[in-house]
Amino acid sequence: MTIASTGMPPIQAAIDGERLWQTLMDLAVIGATPKGGCNRQALTDLDREGRELLIRWCKAEGLAVRFDAIGNVFARRNGSNAAADPIVIGSHIDTQPTGGKYDGCFGVLAALEVIRTLNANGIETERPIELVSWTNEEGCRFAPCMMGSGVFSGQLTLEDALSRTDVNGVTAGAALEAIGYVGDDADRPGRFAAYLEAHIEQGPILEDTGDTIGVVTGALGLKWFDVTVTGMAAHSGSTPMHLRQDALLGATRVVEAVNRIALAHQPDGRGTVGAFQLLPNSRNVIPGQVMLSVDFRHSQAEVLDTIVAEFRQTLDAIARETGLSIEIATTADYPPQHFDADCIAAVRQGARANGYAHRDIVSGAGHDAVFIGDIAPTAMIFIPCEKGISHNESEYATPEDVTAGANVLLHATLSLAGVAR
Template identity: 65%
Template sequence: MTRLQTQAQSKAQVLAAPRLDQLRTDSDRLWQALMDLAKLGATPKGGVNRQALTELDRQARDLFIEWCRAEGCSIRIDNIGNIFARRPGQDTDGPAVVTGSHIDTQPTGGKYDGCFGVLAGLEVIRTLNQHGIQTCAPIEVVAWTNEEGCRFPPCMMGSGVFSDQLALDKMLAQTDADGTTAGEALDAIGYRGSDAVSPSEIKAYFEAHIEQGPILEDTGNTIGVVIGALGQKWFDLTLTGVEAHAGPTPMALRKDAMMGAAEVTLAVNRIANAYQPHGRGTVGVVNLHPGSRNVIPGQVKMTVDLRHLEPATLDAMAAELEATITEIGQRHGLAAELTPTADFAPEHFDEQCVGAVRLAAQRLDCAHMDIVSGAGHDAIFVNRVAPAAMIFVPCENGISHNEIENATPHDLHSGCNVLLHAMLEAAGVVDADEE
């Protein structure tokens, strides 16, 4: 009998292991863990407000660690507060197959964004312990610090520091609205760790997550095999014309900044639609001056967000936008200033990890499709230093970052089972005869 089996028996009788192809996680246990965690920061509308490095975040971290230690996991906490819970494998010192996400939320967040990925990883460990299954590689669950970035910008802070995409000193110096630094907040909740954890310790990384969009629900699929994440180019655009009286100024003699902004908005959507299936284009903010009902707007400041999976296509979209803005400005007599504000390269996940997810979905007879992530996730940063992939499950009406965010126990269970089998594919299982 292995040490892990002995630990599990101290709490409950180890169940006889089924054939691996019949191994399933416990849906009720996963759901209960999600509901228990959601009590910390619960909002009247059924959501969660548990922002990074707050007292509620500390309580959630403590609970996660308590659950992991009960399963015999060792705990490490690094210098940005990422929590690593490891279940040893036969190769004790070898690289681990890792899963995880985050447990911080938006101010009006839901129960599943991030939390599902962390607790699905815990449920994988609970299932392996329950059936006394030993893996060749260690299994590890990580709770990344401050993925949301709503209290301390930027988002994906913990995974960004871990992967050397973000500088530790700069991140610890980031402040919230009250002037508290992230470093001070980590100290206040007792989670500025000192354990050294290296990307070289990761054999493969899988992240389960709700889709946060409507595609899976719309197509009737349970599993999204995430092949990559859209690149993003953000811009600030200022269009300057001449404010003038709305009555005496003929239409043909106006220099109306709002007309230019309206045409730019149409162009952004036209450009995105021309580069499907992965093209995205959004004007999210529009501020006009002087903002009077009987004055022609003399200036508009607006934002543009372009996204695509292929770098060359994203560059082409940006070039087309710039040329279109120049033409619109000349036609309406407007000065146009387009300023890039962010440039995130597209991310293609590791083919072998993606293949493990797809194979697991096929073996479990889950309706699935290849999909791309339009949002940022910790897996994107991890993929730059270790092989990674993601698993999406549907969320009701594609709504997330909202207190009414919802996912069904069936879909969450299916995603957790796919995670389990993808991780076992990567980690390998020790034959009973070899123990």
């Protein structure tokens, strides 16, 4: 399914960069951390405060606001053709526990700024434009990540999503109800004419090349696993080395294997162990069990499958050689995504029209656009972030790059939505 661009928008308008920057800083106050970042995790009271502020801004622009059964927030600006499917723009406003001000938030507030700019310039589009803020993109409190867009696109059932629990045993459904954002049944796929998402790169490529805009052509596929290595907890002083069943020793071999396998599949191979839990975690007890997360990514589905097969074979070998028990459970499985050619062209033209240095780029991170790309024409816009740092309180994007990304989003949105005659 594709949508043809209408070409260069006949009306020239530009983003108010100072207003956009101030909006970003105002949202960042909610959940602000001492080190200058944000802790506004999904379905918390702080998330509710962020949603309420966003909705106040949307209503001030005359937008019709609704939210669905998983709490995704939509804000609609009508077009001259009320029956037409909308152009949808946005991202998410939930953060990591030690997150930054820009990840996700930039995309939502750039979308708001696009609508503010259209309103300020009296521009009517043919298609409606909808701002969206997806629920629980980060997945740090409730797994999996991209939960709201996953339910919307049919990748995840509503019942499954609402049943997920945090570390305290609270379900996502109970948390959603507690903040007051249980809406109508989730919208079904196929309602978007196109979807555009602006985002910080979360990597170092644009900064390294000196380009202002990344024209995102797709995203790496990913497979997540929880691995449990089980041995025998025993006294560290009275158990000889050759009689130990040290789960941590086996887990270190798993970590090494993740790195080695990913390095063997370059340039797009990625392998990460990001979470590690040790039991009983006592200085004079040999570790009896280790739980760790594994994250593999690649741009080609067949190569990603090969990586996983090699990893499973390696786990079997480690278990045989050490006598340890190793269990593996899949927690996420997203294929590589290739975005829509017309939407990509609209983004590329937006960068050219504004005179921004740009390059095609594949996203190494997961985004809501990956799921929406399965049900609607989709593309993304990247801007640089300092040193490629994200999911960190020191995350930073310059006001100039923030403005540039929003200007490209404005141009691409107008190109796809059309300007009413």
